[in-house]
Amino acid sequence: MISNKPTLYIETTVIIYYTSRPSTNVILRGHQEITKLFWENNMRKYDPCISLYVMQEIEKGDKERAAKRKSCINHFALLEITPMIETLAKVYSKELKIPGKAKMDAFHLATAVHHEIDYLVTWNFTHLSNGWIRRQLDKINNRLGIKTSIICSPEELMEAQNV
Secondary structure, X not given: OOOOOOEEEEOHHHHHHHHXXXXXXXXXXXXXXXXXXXXXXXXXHOEEEEOHHHHHHHOOOOHHHHHHHHHOOOOOEEOOOOXXXXXXXXXXXXXXXXXXXXXXXXHHHHHHHHOOOOEEEOOOOOOOOOHHHHHHHHHHHHHHOOOOOEEEOHHHHHHHXXX
């Protein structure tokens, strides 16, 4: 990444919310609308990136929907997967108590941290963007001597830009 813009790791939920049909669930619909506003008004302020883990997740499901998801991120930087990411993901899975069915979340964390990405943007409040995870991740990374990416929702990042 060559520019001076802050870097964003765009986690799968953000892409899904951006490309999905409007939800009938009022909370999800709100997240979708915020994601669209963020994408259209704030994304240009950052250098967005994804990983092969994101690609694997967005390729699942309906082929037409998957194609739409892929088309909106085709200009994002693709981060390299390294053995250190796999090692970090194992540490995070264990110490953050991330269940096997959500193991990809540990890989998202590890990828953003390993590549020293400024922000990991997600709507996943269960295993990624919640106070307990953020605090524990910071403790783990301090112990390991590595920088922790800021984990937040599009709304949190959008609000920071509009102050």
